[in-house]
Amino acid sequence: MSPRIRLGYAVNQWKPNFDDFTRPEQHERALKVIAACGFTGVELRGGTGRWDPLGRPASIAATYGSTGAFLDIVRRTGLEAVSSWYVDPGEPVDEELSRGRSILERARHGEITEALLPFAEFLATAGGTRLVVRALPAAWTLDRPLPGAAISDAAAGWNSVGAVVAETGVRLSLHVDCLSAAAEEKTLSALLAETDPSLVGLTLDTAELTVAGLDPVRLFDTHHDRVDHLHLKDTRYVDENGERLAPHAEASMLSEGGARGIERWFYECGTTGGLVDFPALAERLRAHDWSGWAVFESEQTPNPARSTMLNGWYAQRLLRG
Known part of the structure; x- marks a missing residue:
């Protein structure tokens, strides 16, 4: 890695259940751990309802009294910025009485843009640079292979969103998770080819791609x-049986472990038995003189603080490398 790479951490690992991580003192404790472990930014995750007070800009303002009050706490703990925000427009939103909006439906593109704009505006205030969005819905919910017309519809939608988001000074970046229809090289390449490089980037998620x-x-x-944002975590497993394509894979595979009963799909970077070649990735980042936020994650961890410390140690090791 290079000094131009900024280290962030995803706060989503502190919320394993819907009613966890709801009080400001819990938020501040997590931010302090992230800062103490050498990270300078925090990535938030979109959410909804009273049990997710960090899930939406309006929820943050309601919980803390104002956006500024929350950002004062972020900076007081030693962090420089809310680096980024991950949002899946396909997820239901109670506050908007929405069951979710698909980027594959052209008629919903305006609604998606309107719904995502507040996140970009928040990031612009918080010193962030990337609004990270799920590139495509889960593969099991769609026809496969995905028709070219559907890819064109999605690309048109992301170009529209990207243009509006860019006006805030923030950039839109597409995230590919292991269940997404975009987690196939042909589909991903086609989607990137039809999106505007000046408006739409790509978030590279090491473990999600490996599992797929x-x-x-x-x-x-x-x-x-096109890669303008990184999500760094490790995994010990590949979905060799195609379970990510089975109905309701979010529950049957990721939450319940699938046929193999896998307890954790995702681990800290550099974990024993990990499949991601982080030294090779770091070398390629240096070779291309890459810059941006590298956000570390450890989803499904039983101990968020411990995982943050392990990732902090590994991040510094990569930097020295």
């Missing part, structure tokens, strides 16, 4: 000119 059977290092080399 893709090589994140090779994908970075292929699409390094």
Whole structure:
């Protein structure tokens, strides 16, 4: 890695259940741990309802009295910025009486843009640079292979959102998780080809891609000119049986472990038995003189603070490398 890479941490790992991580003192404690472990930014995750007070800009303002009051706490703990925000427009939103909006439906593009704009405006105030969105819905919910017309519809939608988001000074970045229909090289390449490089970037998620059977290092080399954000976590497993394509894979595979009963799909970077080649990725980042936020994660961890410390140690090791 290089000094131009800024280290962030995803706060979503502190919320394993819907009624956890709801009080300001819990938020501040997590921010302090993140800062103490050497990270300078925090990534938030979109959410809804009273049990997710950090899930939406309006919820943050309601919980803390104002956006500024929350950002004062973020900076007081030693963090520089809310680096980014991950939002899946397909998830239901109670506050908007929405059951979710699909980027594949052109008629919903205006609604998606309107719904995502407050997140971009928040990030602009918070020193952030990336609004990270789920590139495509889960593969099991769609026809496969995804028709070219559907990819064109999604690309048109993201171009529209990206243009509006860019006006705030924030950039839109597409995230590919292991269940997404975009977690196939042909589909991802087609989607990137039809989106405007000046408006839409790509978030490279090392473990999600690996679980889906893709090589994140090779994908970075292929699409390094579009990669503008990193999600770094490890995994010990590949979905060799195609369970990510089965109905309701969110529960049957990720939450319940699938046929193999896997307790954790995601681990701290550099974990024993991990499949992600982080030294090779770091070398390619240096070779392409990449800059941006590298956000570390450890979803499904039983101990968020411990995982943050382990990732902090590994982050510094990569930097020295």
